[in-house]
Amino acid sequence: MKKVAESCQLPWDLLDIISRMLDFDDLFEFGSVSKNWREFYKIYWRNFIASQEPLLIQRSSSFKQSFSFISLPHHKVFHSKMINNLFPLAYQGSSSGYLIMTQPDNSFILINPFRRRKMIINNSAFKVVFSCFACRVLLAFSRCSKEFFLVVLCRDSDNLYVYQSRNLGWVTYSTPEKVIDFVVLHNTIYVVTDKANIGILSLNSANINVLQLKSTPDVISTSYSHVRLVSCDGHLLVLNFISKETFSVYKIDLSTMDYIKLETLGDIALFYAPRKKYYAMSNPHMWGYENNYVYVIDLAYDKYRVYKGDDNKMPKLVLSEVPSERNLSPGVSHSKQPYLNRCFRHLHYEVDYSLDVII
Structure with missing residues (x-):
């Protein structure tokens, strides 16, 4: 043969x-x-x-879940038997090309279906509710080594947890202000708090070094209003959603240490996923998307919505309420196949210990 x-x-x-x-x-x-x-x-x-084209992640409606990856511009659907053979799992997010999921015993399973890699992280440091989107996650790798970091923020906790593979253990970060989001930019993990303050997560200690910015926007946390952080084209962007329909976008100028409000998204497309997760892409037309658009996964109605902006204004959009905790539980049957998130397979976040300095 x-x-x-x-x-x-x-x-x-x-x-x-x-x-x-x-x-x-x-x-x-x-x-x-x-x-x-x-x-x-x-x-x-x-x-x-x-390819920088984001793939839409879809979960099956059957009791034994399966996952598919959809290329909207190319009308192509991929399936992965590697993921489908693992059960039960609760989907938490996508980062560095990996799908990050949890099991009932609090352990994390990291799966890269594109490279057929799997990692299991045991966890006895904190409790994770066994449901989809129970926590926000970020996976980053150390430069010039095989070490990696998993950053976890649970919805029902004020603490930030970071797993370091070189120590095979978890580090707990406690901060005066609640950290609500985090991204990687220039080999550094940045965080944003519920007061719109920006900090750098230290990899050598359980500290978050807050940047001394000249100003911060006034933000109010309600069931709809929220602040999120994204990185795009070498910049930090802060999203301030005032309501389900009104939002502002700021760029953090690290040279002047100040917030700069943007009038439009410009040559950027914004992507929204359930549980207030956002991504940004520059020059989106290269991958089948449009400038100054917002692409929304509406989990409440199992819809994929597109909102267009004009030359002088941000796009107008409507964000629906996310289904209840029960409807997101892994063991509950659904009448439809929900879209969960987007996967940017080309992104491989790297961090550098040597950049861990006090600001």
Whole structure:
């Protein structure tokens, strides 16, 4: 059989057609079919991983969950048997190409379906409610090593928890103000508090070093109003949602240490996912999206909505209420297949211990 595979040659046009019909796992296994497939596969997969197009993550409605990844511009749906064979799991988020999920025993399972990698992190440091979106998560890797960090913020806790693989343990961060979001920019983990203050998460101690900004916007935390942090095109952006329909966007100028209010999103597209998770993409037209648009996953109605801005104003949008905790539980059957999030497969966050300095 091996000799047959070595001598078999298929036209590249045919290989391209075949690749469009295969799922992730099939792409890995198809290498034994044809000799020149392996060469084609390396090029195809390198381009696939490098693509900045966000994939829409969809969960099945059956009791035994399965996950699909949808390319809207290319009308392509991928499935992953690697994820589907693991059960029960509660989806928490996507970061650095990994899907991050929890099990009933509080452990975290990190799965990269694009590279067929899986990591398990045991956890006895804190309790995680076994439901989808019970916590916010961020996965980052140390530069020039295989070490990694998992940042976790549970909805029912004021503490921030960070797992460090080099110590095989969790570190608890306690702060005067509640941390509500975090991102990686320039190999540094930045956080934002419910008062719109910006800080840097220390990797060598359980401290958050607050930036001395010249000004901060007035923010009020209610059931609808909230503050979030995103990184895009080398900048920190702070989103201040005043209501379900009104929001402001600020850029943090780290050279002047000040907030700068933006009148439009410019050449940026904003993506909203359930539980007030946001992503931003510059030059979105390169990947099938538009400038100054907001793309919303409406979990309450199982819809995917698009809101357009004009040349001088931010897009107008309406954010629906997220379904109750019970409706997000992993073991509850759904009549529809909800969209959970977006996965930016090309993003691989890296952090640097040497940048851990006091501001």
